[in-house]
Amino acid sequence: MPHDTTRLHHVGHIVENLAEASSLYGRLGFVVPPPSCPAMPRSEGAPPEPFGAANTHADFPDSFLELATCVKDGDTGRLPADTRLVPLEAPAEVLPLLVERIGETSANLAACLDRFQGLHILMFSSPAIDEAAVRLTEAGVRHGGVNTVRRAAPAGANSPVETIRYLEIDAQEPHSGTNVGTGAGTVPEGRVGIVADLDPGIQSARHLDHPNGATGLAEATLCVADEDLAATQHRYAAYLARRPRQEGRARIFDLDGAALKLIPESALRATLPGEEPPALPALVAYTVTVRDLPLARDLLHRNGVPVRETPTGDLFVPAKEALGTAVVFRAG
Template structure:
């Protein structure tokens, strides 16, 4: 490949109520572990309380689906009882900065949720993230630089700590905040470690194998500008297929879809705002078995003209969840 963008690393579904979202995703047939959330004591000697943002994943070998929510002060009712609280531990001189950064992330999530509940995050896997940062800078695309965070690796991994290196693109609009563009949070992450990812639960009852597509819906008048923007972000050209403009990655696709082409791509779907990440697609082993599982779990199932099946956004908390045969 002539570029460093390898695939979609993960998408992020922002939800109002994490407990409700986990219940939905289990009905969709995904394995979802209990969420994690930073915690801080509200006073000297007090027990740590949830703070910032909570999240959890449905994991695949090379990608994952993220569920995330902003945690409001004093409001823990939207978090499941088994939420894993992670007390913030840092030297006294760095703790305020850490709290500030977590607060900024939570504020960005809350702003996205104020816009609508649904898909707001698409992060791409970069094989050379420092080179990607340099390429974006040279192209005039603002970003926050490469950040490094570490977290405990799952039980069974060969290394005790997972290192995550990422960058977030900054939008140019007057209303965008650092780390966001008009449609949400877009950026790059160094590839997942195969050993660490393999230690996670990857066997989903719905037969899901990988994240293979994300769809961004834009106003027809903004399609050309969105295409140029993502050609700059990804460092590769798009190709046109019907009304859509597609970016072919390694085993995955980013689809830019004009609003006028929506009815033929995802029947009866309408974005609550534009631009908007409208849906994501996962590949499955046996589409017929996946369809049966969804119906048994009381979820409505629709079909696209191309033969994929999907659960509509009005049921799936603001995003259409699409399933595609791996064959």
């Protein structure tokens, strides 16, 4: 029977300063377009100002990396100068709800940053998201149902509007302390969910050719306390309807051309030398495939980006050099 979750859709890197992050990703060899941000006037007759949350993507044919930040009142210095402001235009009866939802998104990003700067979003891709929602419900996994949002498609796409359908998995019970999860839309490690597959006719209109030769999102790494490994494995087996394989002390959920790696804290330094989790549990790294690993190494060296090597021969930029997440490059 075909799986209803087939690959990694995207990971979300939440940052304090989107201008700094965009510059970093350029040095890493990714093409990151100008971010977009909602905007509205602070007073009647005033020009629109950014508010809520801003984000941008580094895109691949069937996945992407997201960079996002919350926007504080009057604080535009942390946004790139070329940020695209999107004025809110909605009927008067709808506008308050729209502003409220954007505010909730911003508050969620702020809560992530209170925990640590780094990866907080993990989304899997599905060719059959409605079936995935039914399966999760039948498996006893709480989620918020399938949501639909629409936005303008990029120039050159096969449609003027891009439709995004997604669900977010809820924690089974409220969390507190260092955990982000509060039940709705989060689990202990952050926001985890399933998104309908990207539309190739729309995605192909985006910039997919990166100087580092990156071709796709290959792996996300989730570090957990040793004593929580079995319980976390059980959760993701239910989320993905797959059984993991064992690789040393790690548990690997193989998808179609990608994977989720669960690793106990005590084994992290052996997998990614020198790395420490910023919290537990935490998404500590993501991996992209590249066409030519030596060329990627040369680019990073020319751009003054320090790299290390994993025991398996992958290259990675340490989290302390990459705003809180290790960035791994693997030969495709």
